[in-house]
Amino acid sequence: MPETFSSVTNGPDDAPFRSHLSFDLDVDICVVGAGLAGLTVALEAARLGASVAVLEGRHVGWNASGHQLGTVMPGYSLPIGDLIERVGIEDARELWALSKEGADYVRAAATEEAMPGIALTEGALEVSNVDAGETLISRLQTLSEDFETEVEGWQVDRVRDQLGTARYFHGIYYPRAFQIDGRKYIHGLAAQATRAGARIFEDTPVVSIDPSGIRKRIVTPSARLRASHIVLAGNVHLGAPLRRLSETLLPVWRYAAVTEPLRERLGEVIAFRGSVADSDGIDHFRIVDGDRLMWASPETTWEARPRRFAPVIQRRIATIFPRLGKVAISDVFGGAVGVTVHGMPQIGQLRKGLWVASGFGRHGLNTSAMAGQVIARSILWGEDRWKLFSPFELVWAGGVTGRVAGHLIGLWGRGQSAAAGALARYREDARARERVREARLAEANRQAGTRPPRRPPVAPRPVRPRQAEARDGGMPLAPSQESEKVRDGSV
DSSP: OOOOOOTTTOOGGGSOOOOOOOSOEEEEEEEEOOSHHHHHHHHHHHHTTOOEEEEOSSOTTOSGGGSSOOEEOSOOSSOHHHHHHHHOHHHHHHHHHHHHHHHHHHHHHSOTTTSTTOOOEEEEEEEOSSOOHHHHHHHHHIIIIISOOOOEEEOHHHHHHHHOOSSOOOEEEEEEEEEOOHHHHHHHHHHHHHHHTOEEESSOOOOEEEOOSSSEEEEOSSOEEEEEEEEEOOGGGOOGGGHHHHTTSEEEEEEEEEEOOOTHHHHHHOOOOSEEEETTSSOEEEEETTTEEEEEEEEESSOOOGGGGHHHHHHHHHHHOTTTOSOOEEEEEEEEEEEOSSSSOEEEEEETTEEEEEOOTTTOHHHHHHHHHHHHHHHHHOOOGGGGGTTSOOOOOOHHHHHHHHHHHHHHHHHHHHHHHHHHHHHHHHHHHHHHHHHHHHHHHHHHTOOOOOOOOOOOOOOOHHHHHHHTTTOOOOOOHHHHHHHHTOO
16 A cells, blocks of 8 residues: 655644643543653543543644554564563563564554544564574574564575665565654544543643652643543653753654655565665665665654754665665754663653653654553553563663763664675675686586696605515515625725
8 A cells, every 4th residue: 555654744733733731630540751651551541431631732643653654563772682681581572572462552542433534564584694694593583482472584696685685695584564654643642642641731841840749730821630640751842841851861752754755666676665774773765655775774863853864864875775876855853862871762660740751762653552552551450561661770860970971882883884884795796706706617617517626746756765565575685786886886
C-alpha cells in the first residue's frame, strides 16, 4: 500500500483544537507531556475507568513523538548481550516480552478502521556495515531460541539484491516488524484518548509540582490541578519543576529528510519496502509515498535548524546509493529525544504516586507504548512489572560536559564505523580479485593443456663413504690405482 507521509507537511492544525487549562481541576491521574508515552498512559487509564488530564506545554506531538520514522519492532537500543549481562537471562526474557507486547499494542491501535490513512507496511531489516556472518548466526540463535522472536538471516547477496548497494553485508529481517505514518499515529492516539474520556490541555506548561501527600498538586500559569497520581512523560522538556529528572537524560536532536519523488529510479535501486537500519545506528531509512525516500542520519547534542542538514543527508544518500545520485530534498524535520546513560528507558515509580515514563530515545515506538500500558495497569491494577526496570536507575547525564562528551563519542562512533566498513569492503574486493586471478590462471592452463607448475624436484644429496658402504652391504669398495699411488708416495 502506498504511504502518504504527513509528519512534515501537516502541522498541529490537522488535529481537533484542544484548549489550555483555565480552571482548577481534580482527577485521578495527571499526565505531564502529550507525546507517545503520555498519550498511551492516558488512553489506557481512561479505558480502565480513571479520570485523566494531560498537560502539554505546546501541542500534541510537537517534538520527537510527532516527527519520527514510524518503525515498530521488538527490542531496546541496549544490545541484547548487554541486557542479559546486566539483569540475567530470565529478566532479560521478560523485558524482551514487554517490548513485543508494546509492538503488538501499536499494531492493534494503528488499524485503518481506528486511524484512517495510517498506511501500515510490513517488515524491517537491520543490516551490517561489516562482514559479520558468525556474529549474525549467534544473534539469530539468541533471538529465535531464547527470546522467541521471528527473525530471518539474510546473506550478503540477498541484502544487496534488495538494497542495490555494496555498502552493506549481512542482515537480520524481522517479518513481524512494521512501519506506520508517525504523525497520523500520534494524533490518532490523542483522538482515542479523548473518546475514552481523557482530557488533553495544550499550551499548558507546568510551573511547579508538589508530589507530597495523598493528593499531589500541580500548578500551571492559569489554574491548579490535584491528582492521586502524576506521570512524568515530558522527556527532556520537563523544565524547572523537574530539572533533576531532566538532567538524567542526554538530549539528542535527530534529523531526517524526505526526498522529492524519485519515480522509477528509486524502485530500480531499492526493492525492499520495509524500513532499514544499519547495525551501528547511523542510518535509518524507508520508502514513503511510493517513490520518496525518508532518511534519518545526523545527530547533534544541541538544537539546530533542521534545514541546514539537507545537504548532509543528500551526501549520505549518494554515498550509500551512488546509483541514485544527488536527490532533491522536499522537507527536513527533527526533534529532541532523551537518551539515558545505561541505554534503557526510564519506567517506574519514583515515590508513591509519582511515576516516570521517559528516556525513549533510540528505542522505537514499541517501548513508549509498552510503558503506557505498564504504568496505567500498575496504578489501577497494582501490577508490578515496572520493577523489571529497577536495575536501570536514574543516572545524571553530565550536563553540558555530558553533551560535549556525547557529541564527541558520536563522532568517534561514526568514524569508527566508516573505517570498519571501508576495511571490510577492501578485504572483500581483495578476495574477489584473488578469485578472479585464480580463475584466469586455471582457464589459461586449461587452454594450454598444461597443469599448474609444480616445484622442481630436489637434487639428491652427495653420498658419504660410510653411506656407500652401508648401501653395498657393508663391504668397502676397492681403492682406485690413483689413491694407491698417493698412499705409497709414488706420485
